[in-house]
Amino acid sequence: MQSSPAQSTPAAQTERGLRFFHRLSFEETLFGWLFIVPAVLGLLFFRLGPVFASFYLSFTKYEIITAPQWIGFANYTKLLKDALWLRSIEVTLWYVSLFVPLSLTFAYAVALLMSRNVRGITSYRTLWYLPSVVPVVASATIWRWGLNPEFGPINYPLKVLGLPAPRWLTDPDWIVPSIVFIGLWGLGNSVLIFLASITSVPRTFYEAAEVDGANGWARFRHVTLPLTSSIIFYQLIVTVINSFQVFGVAYVLFVSNPSASSAGPDNAALFYVLYMFRNAFGYFRNGYASAMAWILFLVVMLLTIILFYSQRRWVYYETEGGGS
Amino acid sequence: MTAYRIRHTASRFLIHLTLAGGSAFMLVPFFWLLSSSLKAPHEIFVFPPKWIPDPVRWSNYREVFEVVSVLRYAANTMIVTIFSTLGVILSSSMAGYSFARLRFKGRDIMFGLILSTVMLPYVVTMIPVYILFTRLGWIGTYLPLIVPDWFGGPITIFLLRQFFRTIPLELEDAARIDGASRPRIFAQIILPLARPALTVVLVLSLLHNWNDFLAPLIYLHKRDMFTLALGLNALQHFESGLDWTHYVMVMATLMVLPVIIIYFLAQRAFVEGIVLTGLKG
Numbered sequence: 027m028q029s030s031p032a033q034s035t036p037a038a039q040t041e042r043g044l045r046f047f048h049r050l051s052f053e054e055t056l057f058g059w060l061f062i063v064p065a066v067l068g069l070l071f072f073r074l075g076p077v078f079a080s081f082y083l084s085f086t087k088y089e090i091i092t093a094p095q096w097i098g099f100a101n102y103t104k105l106l107k108d109a110l111w112l113r114s115i116e117v118t119l120w121y122v123s124l125f126v127p128l129s130l131t132f133a134y135a136v137a138l139l140m141s142r143n144v145r146g147i148t149s150y151r152t153l154w155y156l157p158s159v160v161p162v163v164a165s166a167t168i169w170r171w172g173l174n175p176e177f178g179p180i181n182y183p184l185k186v187l188g189l190p191a192p193r194w195l196t197d198p199d200w201i202v203p204s205i206v207f208i209g210l211w212g213l214g215n216s217v218l219i220f221l222a223s224i225t226s227v228p229r230t231f232y233e234a235a236e237v238d239g240a241n242g243w244a245r246f247r248h249v250t251l252p253l254t255s256s257i258i259f260y261q262l263i264v265t266v267i268n269s270f271q272v273f274g275v276a277y278v279l280f281v282s283n284p285s286a287s288s289a290g291p292d293n294a295a296l297f298y299v300l301y302m303f304r305n306a307f308g309y310f311r312n313g314y315a316s317a318m319a320w321i322l323f324l325v326v327m328l329l330t331i332i333l334f335y336s337q338r339r340w341v342y343y344e345t346e347g348g349g350s
Numbered sequence: 351m352t353a354y355r356i357r358h359t360a361s362r363f364l365i366h367l368t369l370a371g372g373s374a375f376m377l378v379p380f381f382w383l384l385s386s387s388l389k390a391p392h393e394i395f396v397f398p399p400k401w402i403p404d405p406v407r408w409s410n411y412r413e414v415f416e417v418v419s420v421l422r423y424a425a426n427t428m429i430v431t432i433f434s435t436l437g438v439i440l441s442s443s444m445a446g447y448s449f450a451r452l453r454f455k456g457r458d459i460m461f462g463l464i465l466s467t468v469m470l471p472y473v474v475t476m477i478p479v480y481i482l483f484t485r486l487g488w489i490g491t492y493l494p495l496i497v498p499d500w501f502g503g504p505i506t507i508f509l510l511r512q513f514f515r516t517i518p519l520e521l522e523d524a525a526r527i528d529g530a531s532r533p534r535i536f537a538q539i540i541l542p543l544a545r546p547a548l549t550v551v552l553v554l555s556l557l558h559n560w561n562d563f564l565a566p567l568i569y570l571h572k573r574d575m576f577t578l579a580l581g582l583n584a585l586q587h588f589e590s591g592l593d594w595t596h597y598v599m600v601m602a603t604l605m606v607l608p609v610i611i612i613y614f615l616a617q618r619a620f621v622e623g624i625v626l627t628g629l630k631g
Contacts, residue, residue: 054452057532061448064441065464068501073467076478083477090484136372139365146366152617153373156380159609159620161561163579167586167602168379171386171595177395179382186398211376215624222625267469274563282587284567299473306477307568316477323474330469 083316090310101317113293114301122269124206129265133213137220155214166278169208198294208275216261223257252342259341263333267326273299284308298322387599394595414600422574423581430495431559437500438555445502446510447536468504480568494569506551509626513547550623553616578605
């Protein structure tokens, strides 16, 4: 915009500038919208639209062939009496309560170790991350045999040491822990994110802490932890949301087709989304399944909101903290 | 001073021990997969486990192609992956550029709306989208797997927008003064400069499509349309008794191998993608 020739009079300059700006803003508006047309359509048809559509469907009986039929809250009241649905909640909550704390603390601890600039750090990082790229079907396949109680490589050392060797995927009590275990194998993702945030804490903070006589623990507690808390918070939310939606591993390990009537012994692998999937794509009860989807959506939103409120107490943001 | 040194060395040693032990834990399953894929079926089910197959049955890798249509599945997966990736790169970079560089009314609202759907649980959109594709008559085709990617994704749009904002304005202004149109600036100046970010998007998209299980499971029902993920799942459930386990292992190895290769080739893009988006939990 400062491109007008230097010789012209100020008035001409302003006028040309204005006209230029005017044309530019029309042109920018035109192309601005043109360029986001696909994204906006995607937002409407594949995200926002479906959210409202599934809300509507949750109040209907809809089996694809006939038009949706309004039945009020019937799906929701039916759910409360559905023993399998309650079972799926039990399984899922059990999983979430194990996986979220375990994966976050474990990943953070590993990231802390890796941030210590040890020799060979790049190879460690590479190796730890490797399982995260493995397709879910392949990792379920690996662990189906890997967790085999008789012949698998995991029980082998336990047996040699004379420790109790769990019947991982066949004992109902061990099924959810097995899925947690498989999930922890793919931990590298969170490790990398934590590692990036830990290593980006400015050196000067540690130097200042050292001058103040802070020991290792104090430096961790008063420098590292607060300065990475926003990432911990973010990872917490993402992990919670994803944990409620476990599907692939459980499906490959315990279900053979969409309408299969069980998921593992005693339905111990009947995760929430698995049961919802069965209703939608096995039985074509789309209204009923939509009600399930919306309940999950509300729970996840509620949790996220609670976490957002709680963050004021424990999450530290550099931009607002007067001390930094 | 010596006490400090001893403590220092000891702590280093412990760190190495933990990280190396963990690395071994991460690697054992890969090794076991590979080793099982080279065994005769009865050798997989022995105690104690045999780590090195004896004899090494390379023939498993030939036979699997006669038993399962691996090549067909791989070709199908590639079709989906290529067309989805093209779409996501094009649509996300256009939107990312617009949000980063063009000023117009409603821009920030639209960007906020799109970004707000980043954490939307897929569960809540799954059924209506399925119904939409049923109405369009697309069930049993690859379109439901490809078309949504041509309409941008919140993560990739965000990622590219952040990158476009770092490209110096002067480059664009110079081209504008020379009379270049917006689409030309985008295609000839912005996109070539954005290669690092586009690589990240490319890698994320390749990985996602290669690994995806849920969407193919919902939309593809005919065996000859299956992707590798579906094929591997079917091989375990429908076609085999235990005596096919070695083929299952071969197929799993063949499916994992390309991903690992891409990972090693584009490690930096991977790491950047993970850290920038941080969303794949």
